Amino acid sequence: MAGKTLYDKLWESHVVHEEADGTSLIYIDRHLVHEVTSPQAFEGLRLAGRKPWRNNTIVANPDHNTPTKDWDKGIEDPVSRLQVETLDNNIKEFGALVYFPFKNKDQGIIHVIGPENGTTLPGMTVVCGDSHTSTHGAFGALAHGIGTSEVEHVLATQTLVAKKSKRMLVRVDGQLGTGVTAKDVALAIIGKIGTAGGTGYAIEFGGEVIRALTMEGRMTLCNMAIEAGARAGIVAPDEKTAAYLEGRLHAPKGEYWAKALAYWNTLKSDEDAEFDSVVVLNGAEIAPQVTWGTSPEQVLPIGATVPDPAKETDATKRTSIENALKYMGLTANTPIEQIQLDKIFIGSCTNSRIEDLRAAAKVAQGKKVASSIKLAMVVPGSGQVKRQAEAEGLDKIFIEAGFEWREPGCSMCLAMNADRLSPGERCASTSNRNFEGRQGPGGRTHLVSPEMAAAAAIAGHFVDVRTV
Amino acid sequence: MKAFTTLNGLVCPLDRANVDTDAIIPKQFLKSIKRSGFGPYLFDEWRYTNYGEPGMDCSTRPLNKDFVLNLPRYQGAQVLLARDNFGCGSSREHAPWAIEDQGFRVIIAPSFADIFFSNCYKNGILPIVASSAQVDALFKECEAQEGYRLQVDLASQTVTTPSGHSFTFDITPTRKHNLLNGLDEIGLTLQHADKIKAFEQKHQLAQPWLFA
Numbered sequence: 001m002a003g004k005t006l007y008d009k010l011w012e013s014h015v016v017h018e019e020a021d022g023t024s025l026i027y028i029d030r031h032l033v034h035e036v037t038s039p040q041a042f043e044g045l046r047l048a049g050r051k052p053w054r055n056n057t058i059v060a061n062p063d064h065n066t067p068t069k070d071w072d073k074g075i076e077d078p079v080s081r082l083q084v085e086t087l088d089n090n091i092k093e094f095g096a097l098v099y100f101p102f103k104n105k106d107q108g109i110i111h112v113i114g115p116e117n118g119t120t121l122p123g124m125t126v127v128c129g130d131s132h133t134s135t136h137g138a139f140g141a142l143a144h145g146i147g148t149s150e151v152e153h154v155l156a157t158q159t160l161v162a163k164k165s166k167r168m169l170v171r172v173d174g175q176l177g178t179g180v181t182a183k184d185v186a187l188a189i190i191g192k193i194g195t196a197g198g199t200g201y202a203i204e205f206g207g208e209v210i211r212a213l214t215m216e217g218r219m220t221l222c223n224m225a226i227e228a229g230a231r232a233g234i235v236a237p238d239e240k241t242a243a244y245l246e247g248r249l250h251a252p253k254g255e256y257w258a259k260a261l262a263y264w265n266t267l268k269s270d271e272d273a274e275f276d277s278v279v280v281l282n283g284a285e286i287a288p289q290v291t292w293g294t295s296p297e298q299v300l301p302i303g304a305t306v307p308d309p310a311k312e313t314d315a316t317k318r319t320s321i322e323n324a325l326k327y328m329g330l331t332a333n334t335p336i337e338q339i340q341l342d343k344i345f346i347g348s349c350t351n352s353r354i355e356d357l358r359a360a361a362k363v364a365q366g367k368k369v370a371s372s373i374k375l376a377m378v379v380p381g382s383g384q385v386k387r388q389a390e391a392e393g394l395d396k397i398f399i400e401a402g403f404e405w406r407e408p409g410c411s412m413c414l415a416m417n418a419d420r421l422s423p424g425e426r427c428a429s430t431s432n433r434n435f436e437g438r439q440g441p442g443g444r445t446h447l448v449s450p451e452m453a454a455a456a457a458i459a460g461h462f463v464d465v466r467t468v
Numbered sequence: 469m470k471a472f473t474t475l476n477g478l479v480c481p482l483d484r485a486n487v488d489t490d491a492i493i494p495k496q497f498l499k500s501i502k503r504s505g506f507g508p509y510l511f512d513e514w515r516y517t518n519y520g521e522p523g524m525d526c527s528t529r530p531l532n533k534d535f536v537l538n539l540p541r542y543q544g545a546q547v548l549l550a551r552d553n554f555g556c557g558s559s560r561e562h563a564p565w566a567i568e569d570q571g572f573r574v575i576i577a578p579s580f581a582d583i584f585f586s587n588c589y590k591n592g593i594l595p596i597v598a599s600s601a602q603v604d605a606l607f608k609e610c611e612a613q614e615g616y617r618l619q620v621d622l623a624s625q626t627v628t629t630p631s632g633h634s635f636t637f638d639i640t641p642t643r644k645h646n647l648l649n650g651l652d653e654i655g656l657t658l659q660h661a662d663k664i665k666a667f668e669q670k671h672q673l674a675q676p677w678l679f680a
């Protein structure tokens with residue numbers, strides 16, 4: 001018999017019950033909660049007279065609706081404010097392990113605060129009513145997004161009804177060139193397998209390039225597994241994982257730490273494990289990536305030109321290229337480096353961690369944002385990231401270069417708060433989705449790494465960060 | 469959850485691949501703390517020519533006359549015909565809530581995004597995966613024939629076209645049973661409460677730090 005994959009091990013260690021058709025009850029160790037997808041779940045619980053099964057598995061905080069400046073003014077939009085207050089009240093009523101209300105010094109994007117407080121650990125099952133829960137797979141956890149009915153189900157039963165996914169290995173061999181980041185790897189993978197390429201799969205990321213990535217880089221990569229269609233992305237834990245976690249607030253302590261380490265060491269795919277699908281990329285061939293269209297799979301290396309629908313033979317693909325070019329206001333065959341930008345957004349659960357900010361600051365240091373850029377903003381992922389960045393003087397570098405330095409939150413990743421693009425505006429963004437209207441109605445989003453976003457801010461258009 | 473047994477419904481064809489949940493229901497409507505009332509905002513940016521805000525009265529908003537949902541022949545449709553990777557993107561259950569609120573009970577596509585797919589079942593919507601060739605044929609027939617309806621029967625797992633052609637679809641026995649009977653999943657799971665507790669004890673012994 002073939003060995004087991006990491007996914008098999010994570011799955012099997014959480015099965016509570018299995019039906020004949022494979023439908024299973026999976027035990028959930030960590031439940032992350034934010035204000036947008038939880039109110040109806042708590043309301044359902046209340047209406048049924050139920051209580052959370054284990055409220056000390058809950059880590060919660062508002063992030064989508066919170067403003068990123070003038071915190072003293074509170075949340076101006078009454079609808080947003082009500083949603084955030086509803087979360088406050090629900091947590092007050094039902095309890096949680098960790099709750100950072102709006103303006104708390106540690107508040108931030110849920111996928112940033114979970115790991116940095118040591119509440120995401122190898123071997124766990126982690127869920128959240130948010131598709132980018134895949135981020136936490138970077139720690140060797142089985143982590144994925146769920147809908148609001150499932151949020152209620154997890155609250156009430158500590159389990160999820162699920163079926164096992166197929167197993168895909170995405171191996172990135174070799175080494176990345178300088179200026180090429182985890183974000184570029186993620187985009188290159190999506191460019192290769194498409195946004196539905198991972199549908200029905202849990203992806204394990206492996207290979208030399210993945211092992212060489214920092215924890216921040218692995219989070220960026222797993223964050224975007226969902227953009228490849230896979231609910232979960234996983235990286236096997238190693239000494240970097242342990243080093244990142246040691247000493248964090250909720251990480252195991254004392255005798256538990258040693259025991260946990262011993263267990264985490266078993267969390268890897270066996271040598272003879274079999275995957276249902278294997279995709280291989282060569283790290284050395286990956287260049288900095290830029291999306292040109294309205295789906296993350298519409299991505300190209302920086303040196304390329306925008307595609308020409310006339311050259312596409314498949315009718316459906318041709319139509320989607322035409323639709324995307326029209327929405328994006330781009331002409332076929334334009335070199336990507338000639339695309340002029342209006343706004344720059346450095347932030348989101350993909351790229352708002354300290355390492356991302358350091359990388360962007362390094363590019364921006366001593367330079368000025370181009371005068372044609374209307375707004376360049378840096379939104380740290382959490383209060384902790386913000387304080388760390390300020391301690392290192394990164395805020396000064398950004399401000400001197402002409403960037404705005406904001407309070408933490410989701411911000412212009414999905415523009416539920418006041419930060420958004422106006423119709424027709426073009427943005428280089430370090431977030432994860434370039435869908436129509438994602439950053440504001442009519443807004444045009446190009447996804448890039450933090451380094452590429454900073455370089456684009458300075459130049460006013462895209463540039464190859466390897467040459468600046 | 470709402471039960472689903474059979475449906476004879478008018479079909480509306482949405483000829484676009486990779487329709488994401490941001491397109492199905494834009495984020496500004498996610499600020500609601502309710503579960504209902506999303507129907508008028510379904511496909512908001514495609515459906516209206518002005519920018520939609522939560523709470524707006526949609527009956528007076530300017531319509532995009534070309535958008536398929538606005539064509540008179542598709543008013544009252546209950547079956548949504550779609551293309552590959554329908555429902556990709558965010559996990560927002562507001563997407564199936566909006567689809568259901570608009571009156572759709574069945575979605576037929578060659579493929580769906582995983583989270584959206586499971587969210588449908590929680591809301592009494594039946595997502596049907598059909599082959600690309602089959603979906604192509606349905607698009608052609610539906611566009612050619614005004615008043616095109618499909619007969620969907622969950623018990624026999626069949627879809628029948630007006631000409632009497634029928635094809636079958638897959639669904640797991642558990643999902644089928646729950647949907648046919650409109651069962652409350654949480655109630656069902658809580659019948660296994662003893663198993664969950666037993667698992668928890670074993671799990672705590674193996675990884676005590678998760679319970680510290």
Ligand code: SF4
Nearest residue numbers: 132348349410413414
């Ligand atoms: S930063 Fe963006 S993708 Fe991440 S949780 Fe917030 S809205 Fe979602």
